[in-house]
Every structure is written in structure tokens, then in C-alpha cells.
Amino acid sequence: MNVTISPSSVAGTARAPPSKSYTHRAILAAGYADGATVRDALWSADTRATARAIGLFGGDVDRGDDGRLEIDGFDGRPDVPADVIDCANSGTTMRLVTAAAALADGTTVLTGDESLRSRPQGPLLEALSDLGAAADSTRGNGQAPLVVTGPLSGGEVSIPGDVSSQYITALLMAGAVTDEGIVIDLETELKSAPYVDITLEVLDDFGVDARHTEDGFAVDGGQSYAPAGGEYAVPGDFSSISYPLAAGAIAADGEGIRIEGAHPSAQGDTAIVEIVERMGADVDWDRESGTIDVAAAPLAGIEVDVEDTPDLLPTIATLGAVADGDTKITNAEHVRYKETDRVSAMAEELGKLGVETTEERDSLTVHGSDSRLEGGTVSGCDDHRIIMALALAGLAADGETTIEGADHVDVSFPGFFDLLEELGVALERRA
Ligand SMILES: O=C(O)C1=C[C@@H](OP(=O)(O)O)[C@@H](O)[C@H](O)C1
Numbered sequence: 001m002n003v004t005i006s007p008s009s010v011a012g013t014a015r016a017p018p019s020k021s022y023t024h025r026a027i028l029a030a031g032y033a034d035g036a037t038v039r040d041a042l043w044s045a046d047t048r049a050t051a052r053a054i055g056l057f058g059g060d061v062d063r064g065d066d067g068r069l070e071i072d073g074f075d076g077r078p079d080v081p082a083d084v085i086d087c088a089n090s091g092t093t094m095r096l097v098t099a100a101a102a103l104a105d106g107t108t109v110l111t112g113d114e115s116l117r118s119r120p121q122g123p124l125l126e127a128l129s130d131l132g133a134a135a136d137s138t139r140g141n142g143q144a145p146l147v148v149t150g151p152l153s154g155g156e157v158s159i160p161g162d163v164s165s166q167y168i169t170a171l172l173m174a175g176a177v178t179d180e181g182i183v184i185d186l187e188t189e190l191k192s193a194p195y196v197d198i199t200l201e202v203l204d205d206f207g208v209d210a211r212h213t214e215d216g217f218a219v220d221g222g223q224s225y226a227p228a229g230g231e232y233a234v235p236g237d238f239s240s241i242s243y244p245l246a247a248g249a250i251a252a253d254g255e256g257i258r259i260e261g262a263h264p265s266a267q268g269d270t271a272i273v274e275i276v277e278r279m280g281a282d283v284d285w286d287r288e289s290g291t292i293d294v295a296a297a298p299l300a301g302i303e304v305d306v307e308d309t310p311d312l313l314p315t316i317a318t319l320g321a322v323a324d325g326d327t328k329i330t331n332a333e334h335v336r337y338k339e340t341d342r343v344s345a346m347a348e349e350l351g352k353l354g355v356e357t358t359e360e361r362d363s364l365t366v367h368g369s370d371s372r373l374e375g376g377t378v379s380g381c382d383d384h385r386i387i388m389a390l391a392l393a394g395l396a397a398d399g400e401t402t403i404e405g406a407d408h409v410d411v412s413f414p415g416f417f418d419l420l421e422e423l424g425v426a427l428e429r430r431a
């Protein structure tokens, strides 16, 4: 699908979609448990991939009309899957499910789409091998397809922290049901650290104890997963909230827009509220009611460190394109290991719209003042966040912006274009 956006102003109310990160963890935690009900879950291409894995491990995920997931767990160690696990486009699924598969007494094969088959899995494979399983890349390049043979016994392992925090999440979640537990020593500084905090929070909510240590993290073995009251509720997603929030900052009419479902949680991406405010937008976040009101204002470039918040880079780059002055996004090397290399992708696609950027290995500077945001045709790069960020640019461009391959929003925000239309954006979809 191609989507053409006409320059538009926005008004009205947007409901935040449920958090993708919490949903993945809650589905898997319910799988490790005897089962659970997960309320307000995100049902997107990525979370469906995790749900499919639960089915192949001997559990079941049933989605009711009200969006609740009724999950039968595999209760501890998973069965050996009767088929290959297809993680589609989802890095979180591949990392978390690979460690779960290593608990099974047999062999599991995992694969994914072309993008996922190019992302780094080597450090996780090495860690699982050090902890008693056999874990390999079929091509010997540290990328999927992966072949994992358990069972994983546990122990102490060291792993880099600057490639993906999902390795840590994967080991902590699986470690709780090993015999020995897992002690993780970080070889390099942890990036995307708030995602491990989300994991610790979900583990705690499922009655599992895991902790920070001086050198990293640790989880004791022999634990059981069980959420209090058998139910778990997923909070709103602040990476997804970044798009309507930025849309409001860029293009809200006089009244501004309101975002609902924005309660505080462990998500590092709540930083987007302060970033948009620092750029000059008029933002009011009522944490109690979970509402954010945003009104547009002339934006000014700022410096933003995305060490903790890699998924915000595309949104911030677009904000920088409409702002006056330079927006420098630093500490961004790990943003290159996502569905696509998002540092290069944003530089290249914004460039097609007349935006000047300077790219370095770990930073992207967007020269707002030197840019004249024009309409044009851009590639969505088969990456949900690039597509949504480019759609924001289309609101303020001088002319129509066509985004090719826009279907991928289904990965994290299936109703994204419907929401833009509800907010008053003039857009056209073509098959
Ligand atoms: O654990 C998670 O839910 C995620 C962790 C982050 O990845 P990295 O830890 O690989 O940076 C983030 O980019 C991704 O969208 C979701």
C-alpha cells in the first residue's frame, strides 16, 4: 500500500495504542505461567508473532472480542515445537523466544522476514551456549535462521550491553525457570536500559524476582510465574504516542490535540513529552488521568541523547526537519540495528523531501533552518517507525508526500492511518 499525505492541520483526541514491549513480555510471561488473562493487549503483527510462539510451545492464546487475551501457559519449560517459529519482523519475539526455546528438551528452529534475518543475534547465541544449550546461526553469521537445542541449565555469563537490551530481557525471563538461575555480567555499557526496567517490572508483576547487580543483572532459578489475580493489564505505548504528540506539535490547529491512555510507566520513551516541550511546543501531561494536551508552536532545534530511547529517533528527526536550527540526535549507533538502519534511512528519506542532514556513526543532525520541507515520494523502508515519522513530515511539507510500502505500520500501530484521518489529515491509500 502507498499512502499520500496532503499538508494538513490536526485536531481532536487520540487514544494511545497498548504498549508493544509490555504486551510481548506479558504474553510470554503468561506462557511461562500456568496461564493468565492479558487485558488491553496490543494485537499487531509483532505481538501476534509472540502469540504464535506460545502456541508452538504447547500453550494457547485466544483473543476475545473485547481485545483480552486468554492465555494457556506451558507452565515452566516449553514443549519442543512441532514447526519452525516464524518471528516475522519482530526482534523482541526472536530474542525472547530464542531464550525460551533453549529451555526445551530438544531442537527449535527460528526464522523471520528479510529484515529480521539481517539483525544481530550472535551475542545471545553465545550466551545461551555458555549456559548449557547449543545455539547456532544456520549461516554462521550470527543471524537467523537460528537452531537452538536445550535444555539450558543456567549459570554466569557475560554479554555486551551495547547491541540489544533484548538479550538481557530474554535471559532474565528464561533464567527464572532454569535450575541454576542466570547471572549476567555486562561487558559494555547497557543501551536501551529502560527496556530492562520494563522487564523487571513485568517479572515482578508475575511474582518473579530478578535484580540489578554491580556488574549487570541476576535472576534465581526454580521460580514460577503467576500474575496477581490471574490478570495483567498493559499500559499505553509511548513510542506510539510520539507520533500523535509530534503531529500536534507540528500541525495542531488552535485548540491543539489530546492524547488519552498516557499513564506513566517504566517506558523510557515517555521522554518524548519533555523533548517536544523542549523544542517549544505547548504540552501539558496530566499523569493522574493519563492525558496529554499539545498545541503547536514554532519549534526550535535541540540536542537529544537517544541512548535510552532508540525508537524515538525517527520522530525526533522529523521534528528537527520542521524546527528552526539544528537538531542533533546523539548516542544513536544502536539505532542502526533495528528493522532497518534508521539513522541512514531517516537521512536518506528526509533528504528526498529537501531536508539537509549530517550523518555520523552514532549521531544524526537535522539542519532545520537549511531545509525546505517539500512534498515528494519516499520509501517506508519496510519499517513501521520510518513510515510513521515520514507521515508526520507530510503534514508540514509543501505539497503531497507519498510513502511507498506503508502497510508495515501493522507491526506496532495497526490503526495509525485511521487515526490520522480521524484527526483531520487528508490522505489517500492506494493498493
Ligand atoms: O525490549 C523491547 O521491548 C525493545 C527494546 C529496544 O530494542 P534494543 O534493546 O534492541 O535497543 C527497542 O528498540 C525495541 O523496539 C523494543
Ligand SMILES: C=C(OP(=O)(O)O)C(=O)O
Pocket (backbone or CB within 6 Å): 020, 046, 089, 090, 091, 092, 093, 311, 338, 339, 385, 412
Ligand atoms: C525495534 C523495534 O522492535 P523489535 O526490536 O521488536 O523489532 C521497534 O519496535 O522499533
